[in-house]
Amino acid sequence: MRVSTANQRKPVSGWSRKERHYVYLGLAFASPWIIGFLAFTVYPFFGSLYLSLTEYDLFSPPQWVGLQNYEQILADDRFYKSLGNTFFMAFISVPITLAVSLLIAVMLNFKVKGINYYRTIFYLPSVIPIVASALLWTWMLNPDFGLVNLALRTLGLADPAWLLDPRYTKPSLILMSLWGSGAGALIFLAALQGVPRQYYEAAQVDGANWWYRFWKITVPALSPIILFQLIMGLIGAFQIFTESYILAGGKVDGSGSLGGPEQSLLFYAVNLYQEAFVFLKMGYASALAWILFIIVLLITFILLKTSGRWVYYGGE
Amino acid sequence: MKKKSWIWSLILLFSIVTGCSGGNAPQAGSDAGDEPSDNPPAQDAVTLDFWYGWTGPEAEALEALIAKWNSANPDIQVKGLSQSDYQKQLTAITGGNPPDIASQFGQNVVPWGLRGAMMPLDDYIAKDGVDLKDFVPAALSTSQHEGKTYAIPTAMHVSMLFYNKDILQEAGYDGPPETISDLKEYIKKLSVAQDDGRLQRLGLWPGMDAYTFSYAFNGSFYDEATQQVTPDHPGIQSAIKLSKEIWDQYGSDNLDRFSSGLGQYMSAQNPFFSGKYAMTIDGEWLPTFIKQYSPDLNYGIAPIPYDESNPELKNSGNVTTSVFYIPKGVKNPDASWKFIKWITEPEQMAEFTAALGNLPTRNSAFSNPLYEDVPGFKEFLDYSRSENLKSFPASSYANEYMTEFSAQYDAILRGTVSMEEGLDKVKAKIQPLVK
Numbered sequence: 001m002r003v004s005t006a007n008q009r010k011p012v013s014g015w016s017r018k019e020r021h022y023v024y025l026g027l028a029f030a031s032p033w034i035i036g037f038l039a040f041t042v043y044p045f046f047g048s049l050y051l052s053l054t055e056y057d058l059f060s061p062p063q064w065v066g067l068q069n070y071e072q073i074l075a076d077d078r079f080y081k082s083l084g085n086t087f088f089m090a091f092i093s094v095p096i097t098l099a100v101s102l103l104i105a106v107m108l109n110f111k112v113k114g115i116n117y118y119r120t121i122f123y124l125p126s127v128i129p130i131v132a133s134a135l136l137w138t139w140m141l142n143p144d145f146g147l148v149n150l151a152l153r154t155l156g157l158a159d160p161a162w163l164l165d166p167r168y169t170k171p172s173l174i175l176m177s178l179w180g181s182g183a184g185a186l187i188f189l190a191a192l193q194g195v196p197r198q199y200y201e202a203a204q205v206d207g208a209n210w211w212y213r214f215w216k217i218t219v220p221a222l223s224p225i226i227l228f229q230l231i232m233g234l235i236g237a238f239q240i241f242t243e244s245y246i247l248a249g250g251k252v253d254g255s256g257s258l259g260g261p262e263q264s265l266l267f268y269a270v271n272l273y274q275e276a277f278v279f280l281k282m283g284y285a286s287a288l289a290w291i292l293f294i295i296v297l298l299i300t301f302i303l304l305k306t307s308g309r310w311v312y313y314g315g316e
Numbered sequence: 317m318k319k320k321s322w323i324w325s326l327i328l329l330f331s332i333v334t335g336c337s338g339g340n341a342p343q344a345g346s347d348a349g350d351e352p353s354d355n356p357p358a359q360d361a362v363t364l365d366f367w368y369g370w371t372g373p374e375a376e377a378l379e380a381l382i383a384k385w386n387s388a389n390p391d392i393q394v395k396g397l398s399q400s401d402y403q404k405q406l407t408a409i410t411g412g413n414p415p416d417i418a419s420q421f422g423q424n425v426v427p428w429g430l431r432g433a434m435m436p437l438d439d440y441i442a443k444d445g446v447d448l449k450d451f452v453p454a455a456l457s458t459s460q461h462e463g464k465t466y467a468i469p470t471a472m473h474v475s476m477l478f479y480n481k482d483i484l485q486e487a488g489y490d491g492p493p494e495t496i497s498d499l500k501e502y503i504k505k506l507s508v509a510q511d512d513g514r515l516q517r518l519g520l521w522p523g524m525d526a527y528t529f530s531y532a533f534n535g536s537f538y539d540e541a542t543q544q545v546t547p548d549h550p551g552i553q554s555a556i557k558l559s560k561e562i563w564d565q566y567g568s569d570n571l572d573r574f575s576s577g578l579g580q581y582m583s584a585q586n587p588f589f590s591g592k593y594a595m596t597i598d599g600e601w602l603p604t605f606i607k608q609y610s611p612d613l614n615y616g617i618a619p620i621p622y623d624e625s626n627p628e629l630k631n632s633g634n635v636t637t638s639v640f641y642i643p644k645g646v647k648n649p650d651a652s653w654k655f656i657k658w659i660t661e662p663e664q665m666a667e668f669t670a671a672l673g674n675l676p677t678r679n680s681a682f683s684n685p686l687y688e689d690v691p692g693f694k695e696f697l698d699y700s701r702s703e704n705l706k707s708f709p710a711s712s713y714a715n716e717y718m719t720e721f722s723a724q725y726d727a728i729l730r731g732t733v734s735m736e737e738g739l740d741k742v743k744a745k746i747q748p749l750v751k
Contacts, residue, residue: 058410059431059644077741144577161572166730261572262727277403279716280427 052286062283069287079288081263082271085170089267090237090299093174098229101181105188106218119189126183134246137176138163148175163247166264173243173265184229188222195221223311231300238296241269268292361391362651364416367399367408369638370672377671381664385655392651405643409433414643416652422458422469422637423718426710429459429466435642436464440653450662454635454705455677461710467641468660471674473599474633475528476699477621481614483517483594492595492618496532496558499621503562506594515566515574520595521587522562522571526725527634528597529555531706533623537717538709543750547721547742554623556728556735563729584609603692604673617695631702637677675700713749720745 015023027034052069054062073079108119125133140147141162149159162172199217208216219226244267248260259266272292276285368378375398382396397415399405402424408414420428428434441448448456448465455472459465479492487506493499503519510516530537535551538544546552563571578592579585582605588596589610596602597620606613622630640660642652658664662676666684669676673690675697676682682700687693699705708714724738733741 057431058406059428059433077745142576143573161569161576164572164576165569259723262730262732263723274719277406278719279713280406280431 048286048289051283052290054283056282057280058282065283069284070291072284073287073291078263078266078271082266082268085264085266086238086240086268088170089173089240090234093177094230094233094237096174097177097181097184098226098233100178101184101229102188102222102226104181104185105192106214108185108189109192122182123186124182125179130242131246133176133179134243137172137179138247141172141175164261166260166262169247169260169264172247176243184233187229188225191222191225192218220312224313227303227307227311231303234299235296238292239269240267241273244270361393362648363393363395364648364651364655366394366396366417366655367405367415368396368419369400369402370419371398371400374672377668381659381668385658392654394655409643409645412645414645416642416646416648417640417655418643420467420639420641422455422639423708423714425459425467425639425641426461427712427715429464430461430712433644434466435644435646435649436466437468437642437653438465440657441465444657446657450678450680452635452677452679452700452705454707455637458635458637458707458710459639467639468656469637469639469677470660470665471638471669471672472677472700473601473636474675474696474700474705475525475597475599475620476633476695477595477597477618478588478602479595479616479618480588480591481616483591492616493621495624496621497624500558500561502595504565507566509566509570513567513570515570517591518574518593520562520597521575521593522559522566523726523729524559524597525634526552526555526559526721527708528620528632529558531632531634531704532620532629534626534629538711545717545743545746545750547746548736548739553735553739556725560729560735568730582609586610589613600675600693600696601673604690607691617692619699629704631699632704632706633699633702635705635707637707638674712751713746716749717742717746
């Protein structure tokens with residue numbers, strides 16, 4: 001192929017030849033991502049939308065059933081049970097974790113000796129794989145010789161059978177997620193250090209106490225980060241899987257009671273996994289996935305819409 | 317020049333992307349036969365990929381058998397791969413690039429077979445005259461549905477009652493419980509609780525295998541005649557009532573606390589080994605574990621207690637299996653079948669199951685002297701001949717059925733639903749799946 005000469009002047013969409021050249025070159029360099037995005041995100045996305053309207057067992061071609069899967073889901077006990085469990089984690093665990101990581105960040109922002117070591121220590125649990133920390137926590141939460149109950153007993157409090165009593169299984173998971181809140185704290189910490197010192201100084205001159213300064217300066221200044229972490233946390237909570245799979249004794253043959261005592265750890269993703277890969281109901285699972293997608297989309301939308309009332313952006 | 321360079325980079329990228337996916341790439345192994353070779357015996361050789369779920373020493377036992385086959389069959393070479401992630405089989409079959417032979421759990425056979433993921437083996441069985449009557453009926457039935465056989469069961473499991481002789485003797489018993497009433501009495505007497513209700517020892521864990529006891533009460537999970545699932549069968553109800561009665565003596569709180577303080581199953585702290593359970597209901601592999609982890613344990617193996625009003629149901633049990641099958645879409649099913657047929661012949665079956673400490677599924681393998689070295693096997697082999705062994709009815713929805721049943725069983729024991737309500741729920745959920 002001959003490279004076209006300078007005589008031919010046919011600018012396409014207002015681009016000069018050189019600009020076009022760079023656009024193509026840029027696209028070529030971006031092509032691994034574009035191909036990956038099309039093949040592994042866009043295609044499966046619409047593929048699952050189609051499959052959600054079919055009955056598909058992986059082995060034979062999908063059979064069109066219209067909205068039947070969605071109708072079945074609305075009458076499915078396990079759907080409601082798993083949704084309830086997941087909502088519990090999203091709306092109770094996420095705010096608690098957020099509050100705790102903010103608290104940790106504020107503490108790590110104090111200028112005390114050896115602060116860097118504290119920062120490392122709080123972040124450390126976040127680099128441990130979920131599977132390992134889940135196993136670790138099964139020991140910590142052992143009702144007879146676990147560290148948690150040892151502490152509770154010393155204080156004269158009730159020492160529940162954490163992972164086997166359906167009333168305590170989800171609180172156990174919340175405890176576990178607190179242990180990993182160092183990652184969120186790190187983000188808060190970075191934001192905290194960007195809060196202009198003058199605000200605090202001015203407030204101090206006006207006689208505001210620590211608590212007042214925290215609520216009136218720190219929290220508003222961090223509100224965009226809080227919103228971000230809240231949304232990411234919610235999305236994460238809606239997809240919680242591994243902890244339940246490990247703690248509630250997932251079995252490869254699917255015969256075990258995935259979901260723990262009284263299905264108290266049957267989360268949305270766990271249920272979806274079971275429908276898809278154990279019961280071979282791919283169409284049904286795709287419909288479940290779409291309902292989850294819509295729920296997450298709605299919640300994110302509502303949060304963003306209402307965030308104008310409490311999120312303060314420094315530039316505005 | 318420059319323009320060409322980006323085209324080339326694009327081509328390079330494409331070739332990397334398509335090369336990685338490998339979806340259509342021919343299997344290197346199965347093409348070996350097309351190439352001329354210097355090695356005469358391997359001229360028409362096919363190589364079969366064999367995925368099995370066993371790992372460690374169990375995989376080694378299987379590899380020893382594979383090596384034996386390979387040296388005797390230069391024309392069909394089998395390459396074993398320990399692949400305990402069974403989900404991969406799903407992906408491989410749907411991707412059109414399945415292993416030539418694979419192992420599975422018996423309960424997945426009919427769900428997969430009916431959906432076309434496993435090749436029906438009836439033609440091969442008829443052609444080669446494999447004697448299906450030699451198989452334990454309950455084991456074979458896990459692989460069959462409406463007259464079709466989708467896999468060959470190679471090993472089976474059944475549970476019996478294990479009892480700690482020392483603890484029983486202390487309590488004044490000189491033998492295991494024989495009937496259900498005996499069992500209840502034993503449990504009461506053998507359990508030790510503190511004044512505040514905290515348990516120190518249990519006669520028997522009350523959340524016991526509902527399938528085994530349902531069969532002991534002549535329960536049935538499916539009614540062939542009316543094509544109804546029957547989780548509310550009176551026999552199943554009796555089994556649940558038995559568990560519930562024991563459960564309620566101690567209460568969920570105490571039982572949860574007790575059980576979460578128990579040691580790992582595969583360790584010296586296994587509650588039965590450490591004397592936290594006076595009795596337990598477990599499979600034929602347990603004596604091998606005992607030998608390994610707690611060699612001094614003074615224990616006995618006894619039949620599952622029977623219902624006095626149904627003495628003809630003595631020696632009942634629930635059978636589960638491991639199977640070999642040919643996935644859909646393999647290139648050389650004849651060769652795959654030859655290997656499956658060979659490895660499930662009584663001699664190979666005995667060699668494999670004796671190494672695993674699993675039970676064979678063929679009557680003619682039972683008398684193999686290899687089992688003499690396996691601890692506790694005499695009792696289990698005898699028990700395997702019992703006519704009252706049953707297995708969960710094989711169907712396309714068996715996994716859903718068992719999952720729903722165990723979820724409700726748990727809820728019934730904990731008292732969050734009544735038995736009638738829970739079993740109705742199972743029925744309402746599963747009956748629509750019957751086609």
